Amino acid sequence: MTQPVKPDSLSSQQDNSKLKYLQLAQRLTDQIKNGELRVNDQLPSVNQLSADLRISKSTVLMGLNHLSEKGIIEAVYRKGYFVRKSRIDHDYRVFFLMDKLTVFKEELYQAFYNKLKDRADIDVFFHNHNYRIFERLVLENLHNYTHFVIISILKEDVSEIINQIPPEKRIILDYNQEGLTGNYSAVYQDFAGDLYAALRDVKERIGKYKRLVMVLPDNVFYGHLVKEGFQQFCQEFDQPSALINRISEEHFAPGDVYITLNRYDIDDVNIIKLCRQYGYTLGKDIGLISYNDLYMKEVLEGGITVISTDFVRMGEEAAQLILEQRTAKIKNPSKLIIRASL
Template sequence: MNHDLRIDHHSEIPKYRQVVDLLVSDIEAGIFKVGQRIPSINETSGELLISRDTVEKAYVYLRKKGILVSVRGKGYYVGQVNIHKKIKVALVLNKLSNYKRSIYYSLSETLGSKASVDVFIYNYSIGHFDEIVSNQMIHYDYFVILPYFKDDDATGINIIRKIPKKKVLLIDRNLELLKDYPVVYQEYEKDIQTALETGISLIRNYKKINLVFPLNQYYSRNIARGFQIFCQVNQLPFSIIDQLQESDVNKDEAFVLISDDDLYRFIKICRIKNWKPGKDVGLVAYNDNPVKELLEDGITTISTNHDAIGWFAAQMILTGDFKRIKSPFEFIQRNSL
């Protein structure tokens, strides 16, 4: 058995399934060939330091799948090596949100029955991210990672580099120090400029445009930089607001809201003032979802195509054609602007 692979006693994957994965890996690698006897239940139990019952459960599972054949009094033998197992994909996200759910559903749907996708959330924690990578590295064929580590990109990058490079596919962020890795990325600074430029004729109907950009959340600062450049190039009066207050919301001004929490607060303020988005104030939300299509007779959004990110990632995995792809970003006009 491959001595580089060991049972992870802290993993959520049952130990018997880990034994199954180890044996399948050895068979696929040619360590055990058709008709060859594999180590006995007692031998594997002693080598991996786990119970005999756990090993027996794994062997019985593989026998039922036809991968192993048992011979009374002699042990277990390899029955087949042409094992069509599913591709195992770990989707590692900084947090869970509607945007991330869309990526998951698109990735999973595009991969279909050829792969299984498990989701891991590290909540911006370097320690938790390191733990996920260390514990799961041997159990997955690919790691699809959204690399967002607060202010500690360098440590996060070093952790990513611990994973065999052929297993890694990045999404969302284009990190300069990982420019040799495949990625489906957003270009935050240019994306917001291009999208708002599409709606410039509508934006000019307002006296001022405001970006509500919460500094206590982990959005890319390049969004704010791109917004500022857009306003300066087009000679638009603008401001960037950290924490949205009722006094910030003025009639005949347009607002670009990055956070959904700020969006819902903005709508509440408008209702208190009896103002309607698209008439009394302009409203543009960041990252589209079905709810925004329904709220306030339709909220105008600027958004990456979340489904496309998942689709591109899945296609790379299915075809083996790994590359660097810019995710589409668009201005979706509705009634709020």
């Protein structure tokens, strides 16, 4: 059932469309607070609100969108606007879209949540690298949130979808998505630059091996960027090198130092197995540099050398952008932890 909104005009207020849309939003919020509008009540149509309150349809839409972003009301396709909350506790409502839940993404989200938990409602979604799921989740929620925090790791180009979100509401994490327009925020990894810098820092250690081998599976989303940093280092320092997509006995030889990127660390396990099989010592006969630090890598085989971005820092930076209401593009710091495997 459609519920009425007090019809007295807003025209007596200061003639400013921004103020009028906020007046409308406040009027609706007050009616929700005092019980005149209840959860699941339908609001009058845009045309009716425009006529009753003597304001333009665009101003009505601005006011309704303002409340939708905060989750107070919700736009239902072809039906109208409905009241969804009776309490208004937080300043922000955040749409947080991740690829999938991993140890690292959980650290990222927890850091983000800890900084915003008293100021924002946060809804978490997962696209699982599926273009259709990504598209549906974003487009169905365009008017329902104050901010959109997105990890856009997919094979397909999703820039056209993301560009439908107003730039000032966008915060892109982890991968600095190409093709985006407007003044948006990003906290991203510099995959090529980080690997090059890490290899340069351990150039002397790499020098005790005969060959530097990158193990780059076909399904690594950011593989072309990591490959770029690898090739830059090898060319600049005349480093003998090879590029393979998986670890096997035919590609395994003493004097090799391997860089692994497999998200499930299968290549790390296979290297350790082959070392044991042939009696090689990791860190002496065979070198290993692994992407992303896990607790087990600190103790496995005396310690695995890792290159890892600071996911906690990434989450905190994204939250801070919201709290400070500013726009920025921030390169997230990467760390190289040298252990016994190199």
